Amino acid sequence: MDEHGSATTGPAEPMDGAAEATEVFLAHRNLLFTVAYEMLGSAADAEDALQETWLRWMKVDRRQVRDQRAYLVRVTTRRALDRLRTMRRLKEDYVGPWLPEPLLTAPDVAEDVELAESVSMALMLVLETLSPTERAVFVLREVFGISHEEIAAAVGKSSAAVRQIAHRARRHVDARKPREAVSPSQVRAVLESFRRALESRDLQGLLDVLAPQVVLVSDGGGVKQAVPRPITGAGKVAHMIVNGLGKAQIALTSEPTVVNGNPALLLRMDGEIDGVIAARVEHARITGLYYVRNPHKLTRIAAETPLTLR
Numbered sequence: 116m117d118e119h120g121s122a123t124t125g126p127a128e129p130m131d132g133a134a135e136a137t138e139v140f141l142a143h144r145n146l147l148f149t150v151a152y153e154m155l156g157s158a159a160d161a162e163d164a165l166q167e168t169w170l171r172w173m174k175v176d177r178r179q180v181r182d183q184r185a186y187l188v189r190v191t192t193r194r195a196l197d198r199l200r201t202m203r204r205l206k207e208d209y210v211g212p213w214l215p216e217p218l219l220t221a222p223d224v225a226e227d228v229e230l231a232e233s234v235s236m237a238l239m240l241v242l243e244t245l246s247p248t249e250r251a252v253f254v255l256r257e258v259f260g261i262s263h264e265e266i267a268a269a270v271g272k273s274s275a276a277v278r279q280i281a282h283r284a285r286r287h288v289d290a291r292k293p294r295e296a297v298s299p300s301q302v303r304a305v306l307e308s309f310r311r312a313l314e315s316r317d318l319q320g321l322l323d324v325l326a327p328q329v330v331l332v333s334d335g336g337g338v339k340q341a342v343p344r345p346i347t348g349a350g351k352v353a354h355m356i357v358n359g360l361g362k363a364q365i366a367l368t369s370e371p372t373v374v375n376g377n378p379a380l381l382l383r384m385d386g387e388i389d390g391v392i393a394a395r396v397e398h399a400r401i402t403g404l405y406y407v408r409n410p411h412k413l414t415r416i417a418a419e420t421p422l423t424l425r
Contacts, residue, residue: 210337
């Protein structure tokens with residue numbers, strides 16, 4: 116039996132066995148990527164975790180695997196958890212605020228309320244405040260509905276410990292996530308008002324759409340200029356936006372898009388992609404603005420990334 120108590124490695128299979136294994140892996144790939152991405156907030160690291168899962172899957176004696184989906188999720192979780200612990204150390208040296216890597220997603224993802232909420236920039240930022248194990252347990256239990264017993268096998272804890280961790284993580288997230296359910300159409304309407312004010316540098320228009328205690332977080336990663344720390348308050352945020360974009364020679368355009376299953380804006384400066392803005396909307400106003408400018412995090416906005424909870 117392997118580290119997960121599910122299977123052991125064995126001799127190489129004939130080509131037809133390898134082809135069948137590939138088919139099984141590909142059938143679950145979108146799910147595995149979604150698991151890894153929600154744990155890591157990085158598509159590149161999620162892909163690395165999947166590559167490691169694939170290598171493990173091709174070496175294991177699959178005749179010993181009782182539940183292929185559960186086994187693949189366990190291995191992916193293990194790999195992602197290892198990476199998450201390493202990433203926490205790397206983020207300590209990250210220049211400026213860190214935001215999750217935005218993913219261009221199909222418009223219909225926004226209609227899947229459960230999926231869209233789970234990958235929203237707002238919730239992903241809340242997940243950043245959890246410990247690696249708490250985040251893994253929360254994602255597996257609350258998002259994917261995996262049993263405490265299966266999670267215990269994935270994170271190396273007892274079922275009783277997992278139940279306690281899940282309760283603690285859920286309470287932590289519930290205290291910080293948006294309380295109001297907002298439809299995609301409502302978010303689009305608010306973002307359209309923000310877009311018009313943004314492109315026209317309309318200070319009053321920005322103040323009208325921003326909540327009094329709005330928070331702006333900008334991620335440039337030391338590659339592009341960004342605010343060094345979050346800015347709080349409608350006045351400060353609006354003035355920073357107007358002053359920052361006040362150079363008349365810069366042609367600013369923005370276009371609606373769907374990022375992480377939620378309405379967002381793709382910004383261009385003089386025709387070149389500058390970044391992605393995601394928003395947290397409550398009571399018809401923006402309470403959170405998340406501006407990703409780091410070019411290393413903008414590689415997934417040209418083509419849709421398929422996500423699924425099943």
